[in-house]
Amino acid sequence: xxxxxxxxxxxxxxxxxxxxxxxxxxxxxxxxxxxxxxxxxxxxxxxxxxxxxxxxxxxxxxxxxxxxxxxxxxxxxxxxxxxx
Amino acid sequence: xxxxxxxxxxxxxxxxxxxxxxxxxxxxxxxxxxxxxxxxxxxxxxxxxxxxxxxxxxxxxxxxxxxxxxxxxxxxxxxxxxxxxxxxxxxxxxxxxxxxxxxxxxxxxxxxxxxxxxxxxxxxxxxxxxxxxxxxxxxxxxxxxxxxxxxxxxxxxxxxxxxxxxxxxxxxxxxxxxxxxxxxxxxxxxxxxxxxxxxxxxxxxxxxxxxxxxxxxxxxxxxxxxxxxxxxxxxxxxxxxxxxxxxxxxxxxxxxxxxxxxxxxxxxxxxxxxxxxxxxxxxxxxxxxxxxxxxxxxxxxxxxxxxxxxxxxxxxxxxxxxxxxxxxxxxxxxxxxxxxxxxxxxxxxxxxxxxxxxxxxxxxxxxxxxxxxxxxxxxxxxxxxxxxxxxxxx
Numbered sequence: 141x142x143x144x145x146x147x148x149x150x151x152x153x154x155x156x157x158x159x160x161x162x163x164x165x166x167x168x169x170x171x172x173x174x175x176x177x178x179x180x181x182x183x184x185x186x187x188x189x190x191x192x193x194x195x196x197x198x199x200x201x202x203x204x205x206x207x208x209x210x211x212x213x214x215x216x217x218x219x220x221x222x223x224x
Numbered sequence: 225x226x227x228x229x230x231x232x233x234x235x236x237x238x239x240x241x242x243x244x245x246x247x248x249x250x251x252x253x254x255x256x257x258x259x260x261x262x263x264x265x266x267x268x269x270x271x272x273x274x275x276x277x278x279x280x281x282x283x284x285x286x287x288x289x290x291x292x293x294x295x296x297x298x299x300x301x302x303x304x305x306x307x308x309x310x311x312x313x314x315x316x317x318x319x320x321x322x323x324x325x326x327x328x329x330x331x332x333x334x335x336x337x338x339x340x341x342x343x344x345x346x347x348x349x350x351x352x353x354x355x356x357x358x359x360x361x362x363x364x365x366x367x368x369x370x371x372x373x374x375x376x377x378x379x380x381x382x383x384x385x386x387x388x389x390x391x392x393x394x395x396x397x398x399x400x401x402x403x404x405x406x407x408x409x410x411x412x413x414x415x416x417x418x419x420x421x422x423x424x425x426x427x428x429x430x431x432x433x434x435x436x437x438x439x440x441x442x443x444x445x446x447x448x449x450x451x452x453x454x455x456x457x458x459x460x461x462x463x464x465x466x467x468x469x470x471x472x473x474x475x476x477x478x479x480x481x482x483x484x485x486x487x488x489x490x491x492x493x494x495x496x497x498x499x500x501x502x503x504x505x506x507x508x509x510x511x512x513x514x515x516x517x518x519x520x521x522x523x524x525x526x527x528x529x530x531x532x533x534x535x536x537x538x539x540x541x542x543x544x545x546x547x548x549x550x551x552x553x554x555x556x557x558x559x560x561x562x563x564x565x566x567x568x569x570x571x572x573x574x575x576x577x578x579x580x581x582x583x584x585x586x587x588x589x590x591x592x593x594x595x596x597x598x599x600x601x602x603x604x605x606x607x608x609x610x611x612x613x614x615x616x617x618x
Contacts, residue, residue: 172540175612190400
């Protein structure tokens with residue numbers, strides 16, 4: 141849940157339309173409902189890398205599977221988990 | 225009679241292959257391929273418009289001749305236009321690409337020249353040479369990028385010299401974002417050439433449009449005030465006279481037109497500019513030596529006694545829905561400029577899951593907000609939904 145809230149905080153900053161992190165729905169589609177365009181998407185991804193100290197593999201990123209905050213948070217959680 | 229055609233992502237074809245790209249997502253946006261139907265807005269009666277794909281009949285004006293390229297392959301449309309169609313006719317291409325030069329020969333400026341003057345590296349060098357405010361720094365290595373962004377204390381915009389929509393620029397606000405950009409650039413192992421500019425507190429965006437003749441004389445066509453969402457262009461319209469003095473701005477572009485002529489360019493020019501909160505005008509942010517959406521709006525304005533506003537809607541489209549549903553939604557509001565209303569300018573290939581539709585709104589200057597709300601309500605009542613744009617329309 142903590143990761144999801146941090147993802148929402150990053151998204152609210154990128155959207156910059158007055159919407160707060162608390163107002164962002166976990167299941168809402170980032171493109172259809174929040175109108176995230178390609179420039180905002182890359183800004184969001186770079187900010188996610190910064191927030192979670194991750195490295196994203198841009199050319200191989202399957203964004204169609206990451207359409208909601210919930211899906212994205214699960215993806216971040218997986219990347220952030222220490223390798224066993 | 226003028227023959228019109230063109231490729232809207234011209235920068236893709238000007239951009240050298242050996243340049244490293246800023247981080248980006250997704251590949252080529254196929255919607256850009258059908259944006260050439262917007263050229264319909266430039267057409268006068270009897271003009272011939274050649275587009276990549278067929279245009280929906282309800283978008284067409286019967287006084288304008290139109291053909292589409294049969295079975296276009298990869299690459300720009302210019303590659304698939306028969307020389308017979310443009311022989312001995314006045315031609316007004318959207319932009320001059322290498323394929324345009326092959327098609328039209330010496331009747332247009334060489335594509336190498338056009339590519340050069342459209343580069344942000346070239347325009348930044350010109351800004352420095354002319355002593356204009358707002359100059360940035362061109363960096364040619366990842367180390368230089370890191371140094372330049374850090375020196376700006378992370379209030380930096382980093383721009384590709386041939387930025388294509390969606391991958392044109394990044395705002396770097398933290399060391400973490402800079403590290404991510406740095407990592408992508410180093411990994412690519414390609415040549416770095418990027419423009420780093422301080423992010424200034426912008427009050428208004430506007431653009432100046434002119435036609436530069438081969439002898440170096442220029443006709444100033446007018447100004448457009450741009451509406452942006454973040455860094456994305458949403459639309460434009462003629463600014464109120466108080467925003468910027470048109471005559472003064474036209475005169476201030478003399479150095480730009482001289483430099484373009486000296487470089488060997490002639491044709492349409494759009495110069496992006498901005499006004500800071502203290503009233504300072506940054507007169508040259510970017511030079512577009514091609515036609516542009518701002519120029520399109522100036523053309524639309526010529527056909528009306530009202531003000532023409534270019535605007536766009538990002539729509540979610542359900543399976544089976546398309547441009548017919550959009551046109552039905554605007555039933556009763558449609559206009560070609562003879563009365564207040566809306567003209568749908570593109571969307572023939574609109575399909576699920578969604579896409580962008582450009583509108584010309586013809587109205588009195590003060591009524592724009594009202595017509596935007598009418599438009600949003602119209603698409604909503606037809607069961608079409610907007611992609612996160614409702615707050616922009618209010």
